[in-house]
Amino acid sequence: MHLADKKEVPVHRHSIWYYFGGMTLFLFAVQVATGILLLLYYRPSSENAFESVQFIITEVKFGWLIRSIHSWSANLMIATLFIHMFSVFFLRAYYPPREITWLSGAFLLIIVICFGFSGYLLPWNKLAFFATKVGTEIAGVVPIVGRPILRFLRGGDDVTGATLTRFFGFHVAVLPATATVFIAIHVALVQLHGMHVPKKYEHNYQRMKFFPNFVLRDLIGWILAIGVLAALAALFPWELGEKADAFAPAPAGIKPEWYFLFMFQTLKWIPAKILGMDGEVLGIMAFNAIALLLFIVPFIDRDPENRRRHLIFNICGVFALAYMVVMTIVGYVAK
Amino acid sequence: MKMNCKMKIEKCKLRIEPLWHRASSMCRAVRSLQFMFFNFHFSLSFGVVLPVLVILTFAVPASAQKKSSCVECHIKLDDTRLSAPAKLFDNDIHKSRGLSCNDCHGGDPNADTKEAAKDPRKGYLGKPKTLDIPAYCGKCHSDANLMKRFNPSLRVDQEREYYTSVHGHLLKEKGETRVATCISCHSVHGIRAPTDPLSSVYPSNVATTCAKCHASADYMKPFGIPSDQFDKYKTSVHAKALYDKQDLSAPTCNDCHGNHGATPPGIASVANVCGQCHGRQAELFQTSPHKKAFDDKQLAECITCHSNHAILKPNDQLIGTQQGALCINCHSNGDKGFAAAGMMRSRIDELIASIDKSTAILNDAEKKGMEVSKPKFELKGATDALTHARVLIHSSSAAEVDKVVAPGLDAAAKGYQAGLIALGERRFRREGLVVSLVFILFLALLVYLKIRQIESRQQRNPS
Numbered sequence: 001m002h003l004a005d006k007k008e009v010p011v012h013r014h015s016i017w018y019y020f021g022g023m024t025l026f027l028f029a030v031q032v033a034t035g036i037l038l039l040l041y042y043r044p045s046s047e048n049a050f051e052s053v054q055f056i057i058t059e060v061k062f063g064w065l066i067r068s069i070h071s072w073s074a075n076l077m078i079a080t081l082f083i084h085m086f087s088v089f090f091l092r093a094y095y096p097p098r099e100i101t102w103l104s105g106a107f108l109l110i111i112v113i114c115f116g117f118s119g120y121l122l123p124w125n126k127l128a129f130f131a132t133k134v135g136t137e138i139a140g141v142v143p144i145v146g147r148p149i150l151r152f153l154r155g156g157d158d159v160t161g162a163t164l165t166r167f168f169g170f171h172v173a174v175l176p177a178t179a180t181v182f183i184a185i186h187v188a189l190v191q192l193h194g195m196h197v198p199k200k201y202e203h204n205y206q207r208m209k210f211f212p213n214f215v216l217r218d219l220i221g222w223i224l225a226i227g228v229l230a231a232l233a234a235l236f237p238w239e240l241g242e243k244a245d246a247f248a249p250a251p252a253g254i255k256p257e258w259y260f261l262f263m264f265q266t267l268k269w270i271p272a273k274i275l276g277m278d279g280e281v282l283g284i285m286a287f288n289a290i291a292l293l294l295f296i297v298p299f300i301d302r303d304p305e306n307r308r309r310h311l312i313f314n315i316c317g318v319f320a321l322a323y324m325v326v327m328t329i330v331g332y333v334a335k
Numbered sequence: 336m337k338m339n340c341k342m343k344i345e346k347c348k349l350r351i352e353p354l355w356h357r358a359s360s361m362c363r364a365v366r367s368l369q370f371m372f373f374n375f376h377f378s379l380s381f382g383v384v385l386p387v388l389v390i391l392t393f394a395v396p397a398s399a400q401k402k403s404s405c406v407e408c409h410i411k412l413d414d415t416r417l418s419a420p421a422k423l424f425d426n427d428i429h430k431s432r433g434l435s436c437n438d439c440h441g442g443d444p445n446a447d448t449k450e451a452a453k454d455p456r457k458g459y460l461g462k463p464k465t466l467d468i469p470a471y472c473g474k475c476h477s478d479a480n481l482m483k484r485f486n487p488s489l490r491v492d493q494e495r496e497y498y499t500s501v502h503g504h505l506l507k508e509k510g511e512t513r514v515a516t517c518i519s520c521h522s523v524h525g526i527r528a529p530t531d532p533l534s535s536v537y538p539s540n541v542a543t544t545c546a547k548c549h550a551s552a553d554y555m556k557p558f559g560i561p562s563d564q565f566d567k568y569k570t571s572v573h574a575k576a577l578y579d580k581q582d583l584s585a586p587t588c589n590d591c592h593g594n595h596g597a598t599p600p601g602i603a604s605v606a607n608v609c610g611q612c613h614g615r616q617a618e619l620f621q622t623s624p625h626k627k628a629f630d631d632k633q634l635a636e637c638i639t640c641h642s643n644h645a646i647l648k649p650n651d652q653l654i655g656t657q658q659g660a661l662c663i664n665c666h667s668n669g670d671k672g673f674a675a676a677g678m679m680r681s682r683i684d685e686l687i688a689s690i691d692k693s694t695a696i697l698n699d700a701e702k703k704g705m706e707v708s709k710p711k712f713e714l715k716g717a718t719d720a721l722t723h724a725r726v727l728i729h730s731s732s733a734a735e736v737d738k739v740v741a742p743g744l745d746a747a748a749k750g751y752q753a754g755l756i757a758l759g760e761r762r763f764r765r766e767g768l769v770v771s772l773v774f775i776l777f778l779a780l781l782v783y784l785k786i787r788q789i790e791s792r793q794q795r796n797p798s
Contacts, residue, residue: 057706064706064764209793216786220779227775234768237704 007191007210012201017087020080021190022218025183026225027077031115034070035172042122044168046161049124050243057240068233074116076229078259081112089297089317092304093196099298101189104182106295111179116257118171124164129244130254132167133159138267141281142288158246199304253335262324263287265331290320403444404452405436423525426533432485439471465512469494469503472517493517496596503596513554515597520544536594539577541587542568567645575648586612606636613637619729624672628665651687654728655680678733682740683724689747690717696754703761710753716746 009018041060043052056063085105088094094102121132136159140150155162197205208214256264266287270279301313409421424430429438437444441458443451453459463471473494475481482489497503497517505511520536527534535544546565548554555562568574568588576585591608592599600608610617620626620636629636640661641649653661655676656668662676693714700707720743727736 054706054709058709212789213786213793216782216789220782220786223775223779223782227772227779230768230771230775234764235704237706239704240706240708242708 004211007194008207009195009210009214010197010201010205011208012197012205014087014091014198014201017084017091018195018214019218019221020084020087023221023225024077024080024084025187026218026222027073027080028179028183030073030225030229031070031077032176034066034073037066038070039172044122044165046124046164046244049122049164050240053123053240057237064237065230065233068236068238069229071238072229072232072236074119075258076225078112078116081109082259085109086317086321088196090314091196091198092301092310094298094301095196095304096298096302098189098193098196101186101193102298103295104186104189108179108182108186109294110291111175111182113259115171115175115179116259118167118175120257121159121164121167122171123240124244125241126244126248126251127241127254129159129246130250131256132163133250134254135256135260136163138280138284141278142284143281160246255331258328258332261331262327265327265334268331268334403435403437404446405440405442405444408449408452420524423523427524427526428528428531429526465516466506466510468516468518469497469506493595496593499596499598500593501598513557515548519548520594536589538583538585538587539581541589542574545588564644567642571644571646572648573646605638609637615726616729619727623729623731625731649725651680651683651725654683672731675731675733679724679728679736682733682736683721683728686717686721686724686740686743686747689744689751690714690721693717693747693750693754696751696758700754700757700761703758705757705761707753707757710750710757713753714746714750717743717750719743720746 009015038056041052041056041063043049053067057067058064060066088102088105117132117135121128136150136153139153140146142149151157153163153166154160155166255261267280267283270283272279274282297313301309303309406421406424409418412418420436424436435444436442437458439460440462441460442453443457443459446452446454446457451457453461476489477491477494479491482491498507502514502516505514506516522535529536531537532539534540542565549560550562550565552562569578573586576582577587589597590611606617606620617637626636628634629639635643640653641647652659656663656666656673657680660676660680662672666672666676697707697711697714701711720739723739724736724743727739730736
């Protein structure tokens with residue numbers, strides 16, 4: 001109470017970006033609440049999963065709403081998380097002493113993507129089945145560790161009921177537990193170090209009380225987010241599709257979820273051979289290297305006075321963002 | 336007696352020769368191997384000659400190692416009539432089984448002169464006469480013990496069956512040599528297995544093979560039979576399945592007429608022939624009032640309504656009492672059959688209309704994002720009932736048709752109801768959304784006003 005009373009939030013031209021962390025956290029809370037409700041009816045087996053989701057959306061009172069909000073909220077959470085990450089990157093909020101805050105955030109990004117990947121399979125429909133097949137195959141082409149990872153993810157050589165059971169385990173136990181730990185660390189560090197003020201406004205900003213001023217503003221965002229989720233769920237209910245059939249051919253033009261689309265499109269375009277090496281393997285290794293770079297950003301850009309490095313990082317960030325947006329659009333419209 | 340002995344000796348030769356040739360070629364290979372090892376430097380033979388020898392011994396088929404002076408001479412002849420057999424034989428199934436020219440024609444394939452090769456004392460038989468062809472092929476193909484060596488599941492009654500066919504009767508009893516014999520359908524020297532897509536008797540090639548003779552008006556004229564069967568067949572539902580859908584189980588000429596015992600089915604046998612595939616329809620027809628009526632009027636059963644070679648895909652227009660329906664060819668207003676036909680048609684139409692209505696509303700609901708896969712699946716009960724009703728018309732009983740139409744109508748009605756509920760649910764969601772959004776915006780407005788109130792108080796009292 002004392003902390004809430006004392007805590008202040010800087011007010012400047014870029015204060016709007018402060019709200020995306022809270023929004024991501026709120027959407028995570030929505031995920032937890034709707035996920036628990038779905039758990040009351042969901043049955044994690046290849047024989048029952050599809051039918052149980054069908055039961056939820058057709059027979060359970062407001063089951064359709066809960067399921068649709070869970071799916072839409074997951075997507076919005078990933079979107080707000082990306083916005084939060086890029087805003088932190090461009091505002092240099094990872095400068096010392098906030099390296100660990102960034103690091104925990106990067107871990108949370110990976111965890112949230114894993115949430116999306118594991119949750120996508122749970123309705124056990126045709127699209128999810130083949131998307132998981134393709135997704136795990138991509139993991140399988142990584143040299144040396146790829147094959148063991150593929151077998152670990154699938155619970156065998158193929159995507160079967162065993163894969164569904166372990167994805168369910170990851171989705172409702174392993175990932176939430178890990179996420180809780182990292183969220184706790186992340187939020188505690190934000191409280192400890194306070195909100196970061198960009199260098200440009202360091203000597204020229206006002207302050208706002210965290211409670212009630214900032215929290216009430218956050219609340220407006222959350223209330224509006226509920227409205228957006230309700231509208232999306234009512235107007236565009238999340239489709240269930242057809243039940244997965246291992247013997248059926250893969251649907252034509254199969255694509256992953258939008259947040260994997262830029263990687264998918266890259267792997268589609270990459271030449272089969274680059275300098276004698278397998279193009280696909282090279283592409284996957286490149287994405288892994290970029291993910292690793294993401295983790296070490298605060299350890300290679302530590303000096304706020306280094307303008308040259310500042311410029312290089314800005315160019316890299318803009319290029320990465322533009323690449324992701326363009327390739328996602330291309331992947332979306334490509335047949 | 337002498338001839339009989341000669342035949343037996345020939346048969347034994349035929350059985351032993353392929354084995355002998357394989358054994359002798361292996362012995363030759365072993366001898367060569369020994370020779371290599373003992374006469375050349377070990378490293379040279381092991382490093383270079385041995386692999387070559389191994390490849391030659393195992394890669395070259397046994398048949399290729401046999402000398403065949405017949406092929407050697409015939410393949411060089413300018414007269415294509417004489418060189419064609421040698422060329423065609425390369426793809427012949429008999430060659431792939433290790434047989435050669437002399438196994439059918441006799442003679443000595445090891446002889447170097449024409450006279451020695453075609454020496455009658457060495458069993459040379461030459462080209463068989465048309466009349467003798469069935470027995471010529473039957474020499475091996477009717478011998479169960481011999482055929483077992485090559486293909487234990489192959490039938491050995493083709494020759495016997497052939498003589499029960501119209502072709503066989505004409506050949507045997509009237510000496511008619513223009514009829515089809517074994518080689519007319521299976522070809523000669525380039526004979527392939529019926530499972531080979533290039534074979535003249537592969538399912539999709541059978542009709543073309545029969546049409547070689549049966550589609551020729553000139554050729555068929557002396558026999559007094561029509562030659563339009565192939566053209567008609569090509570328009571049929573069976574041909575569409577076979578050629579367009581590549582469904583090799585679809586019937587072609589031999590499936591209805593038989594192959595080796597090819598004969599047109601008699602009037603009384605038609606239903607049995609069609610019933611091989613359309614079993615339920617044939618069974619219903621046998622118990623229907625039509626059976627006796629057709630028998631009395633000497634009408635061929637299935638083909639009276641469906642025709643024979645030009646069997647079109649049946650549709651609901653064929654039944655009923657309206658113009659174009661087949662029933663009115665025999666039935667007229669006032670008789671029981673006329674009433675039954677009208678009743679069956681109206682019930683089927685009713686079921687179709689009901690299914691269409693339910694499908695339309697469920698598709699509409701699905702397009703609008705509602706989950707209706709379960710009622711859509713349950714609607715299959717109605718479409719199954721429709722299929723069943725269409726089969727049951729062969730019973731000529733309106734009551735039988737009604738027994739399946741009634742539950743079909745129930746299933747369709749349930750589908751329609753489910754569609755209505757889904758669309759109602761969609762309306763409810765939209766109305767609910769409007770109410771919720773009003774409440775949510777109002778709540779957001781309240782919080783906003785609260786912020787303004789707090790901040791104006793903070794401005795007035797900064798401490």
